[in-house]
Amino acid sequence: MREKLIEKGLLLVAFSAVAMIFLIAYLIFREGVPLVAKVGVWDFIASTRWAPSKGSFGILPMIVGSLEVTLLAVIIGATLGLSCAMFLAEFAPRWSVRILKPMIELLAGIPSVVYGFIGVVVLIPFIRRTFGGPGFSVLAAAIILGIMILPTVIAISLDALNAVPPLYKEGSLALGATRWQTLHRVVLPAARSGIIAAFILGMGRAIGETMAVIMVAGNALTMPTSLLQPVRTLTSNIALEMGYASGDHQAALFATGMVLFVIIAILNTIALVIARPRT
Amino acid sequence: MGKRLILRGVNLDIEANTIVSVIGPAHSGKTTLLRVINRLIETQREFMRSGDVLLDDAEVRRLDIDVLRRRVGLIFATPVPLPGTIFDNIAYGPRLQHHHRRQQLADLVEHSLRSAFLWDEVKDRLSTSALRLSGGQQQRLCIARTIAVDPEVIMMDEPTSGLDPISTAQIETAMRELKKQYTWVLVTNNTKQAARVSDKVAFFLSGELIEMGEAAQIFTKPKDPRTDDYVSGRIG
Numbered sequence: 001m002r003e004k005l006i007e008k009g010l011l012l013v014a015f016s017a018v019a020m021i022f023l024i025a026y027l028i029f030r031e032g033v034p035l036v037a038k039v040g041v042w043d044f045i046a047s048t049r050w051a052p053s054k055g056s057f058g059i060l061p062m063i064v065g066s067l068e069v070t071l072l073a074v075i076i077g078a079t080l081g082l083s084c085a086m087f088l089a090e091f092a093p094r095w096s097v098r099i100l101k102p103m104i105e106l107l108a109g110i111p112s113v114v115y116g117f118i119g120v121v122v123l124i125p126f127i128r129r130t131f132g133g134p135g136f137s138v139l140a141a142a143i144i145l146g147i148m149i150l151p152t153v154i155a156i157s158l159d160a161l162n163a164v165p166p167l168y169k170e171g172s173l174a175l176g177a178t179r180w181q182t183l184h185r186v187v188l189p190a191a192r193s194g195i196i197a198a199f200i201l202g203m204g205r206a207i208g209e210t211m212a213v214i215m216v217a218g219n220a221l222t223m224p225t226s227l228l229q230p231v232r233t234l235t236s237n238i239a240l241e242m243g244y245a246s247g248d249h250q251a252a253l254f255a256t257g258m259v260l261f262v263i264i265a266i267l268n269t270i271a272l273v274i275a276r277p278r279t
Numbered sequence: 280m281g282k283r284l285i286l287r288g289v290n291l292d293i294e295a296n297t298i299v300s301v302i303g304p305a306h307s308g309k310t311t312l313l314r315v316i317n318r319l320i321e322t323q324r325e326f327m328r329s330g331d332v333l334l335d336d337a338e339v340r341r342l343d344i345d346v347l348r349r350r351v352g353l354i355f356a357t358p359v360p361l362p363g364t365i366f367d368n369i370a371y372g373p374r375l376q377h378h379h380r381r382q383q384l385a386d387l388v389e390h391s392l393r394s395a396f397l398w399d400e401v402k403d404r405l406s407t408s409a410l411r412l413s414g415g416q417q418q419r420l421c422i423a424r425t426i427a428v429d430p431e432v433i434m435m436d437e438p439t440s441g442l443d444p445i446s447t448a449q450i451e452t453a454m455r456e457l458k459k460q461y462t463w464v465l466v467t468n469n470t471k472q473a474a475r476v477s478d479k480v481a482f483f484l485s486g487e488l489i490e491m492g493e494a495a496q497i498f499t500k501p502k503d504p505r506t507d508d509y510v511s512g513r514i515g
Contacts, residue, residue: 171359178344
């Protein structure tokens, strides 16, 4: 009897988590869909003019901005993160792993507003002086995000590397392969799906991040044509304007969330498909 | 912390082109002996050894580790095909050394598979995954893979412990046939197997080499009573 009760209780909790996702999706879509229907799907996602007070709702520059910032952030985070994971998994002495791993995990606990703050104080002036432009830019946002996704990328790709059976490594070493040859010819291919999943989950984090991006990206409503230009992402758009939006304007922000929701759902699906163990 | 002596006072000669079996109960240091010889032991933390391990006349620690491991191959108890095709598995070692043309590589793969008596079974599916082979085939694949890097010595760590009698017989045949080209060191828990294939047998107990001699002598009139107990099945 007690068994049954606990079982049912856990089932209920599990389903309420799923219900939450559907609830969020429902609310966003309920508010967003009518506006998109009114403006037209194509005009909404492919027009470059965003002027809510004049009835223009085109979010293309923000879609492009989000994707551009995210892609660059993943390139930065994946390169640094995978290198770091490879070092920790294969080369680092035991004592250094004991120090490095908790410190990397600590990165995940720093509030995003602090990342943004460091970006404004250190990174923006640096970019302005070195490359010119306003400093608030695609590049600044991508670098900050690249650092922010490091803990995700490192933790998941490290797990993937450590999950490769030691017998593979020894088999390769016994054939005269060096440690590096073993790593890049045996361990990396064997951990491939886990590593890709790490990148995609990092990508999901990057595309959803808001506060740090608002602080360093400049938030201009133009099509970003250079990495040194300011940019506004989908998430920034919602956060910046939700405070005073009403009517169609507010609905358009929900619709922006809808687009974001769809993009993230697509990324997660890709991650699931790739991370599935090959049979 | 955790210091443990695994092998002590071991002194043995392995002659070229013979099959030497190393027998003894579990935890007598047989596997460690093999891993000391090809220095795979160095992948473990905190390991020390004193004394010399000589390959021809060179201390193994003086040799480049990749050269040493090509000269002295090691085959594990569990056959582990690398992820990839049968061809890729055999070509793995040669490819590490970069200087192979396609045709040369194909010839080498065929030669290695023939040597391990596997060619006829896999020649039509070289580009399928090695993981689909049976256990016995996988172990012969591992032997072929080792042969492909042209070793002088092939060490095997209980290579047939997970295999059926037919696969075991195939591997023993391969060893006998290839004695002309390689020196074999066979760690085995199966004293009957040691009796079937070896020229010489070394008996280990608790990290010590108790006795080494011609196979016939070890199994019929061992000098040490402990050897007698083990080969006659009273201990171990």
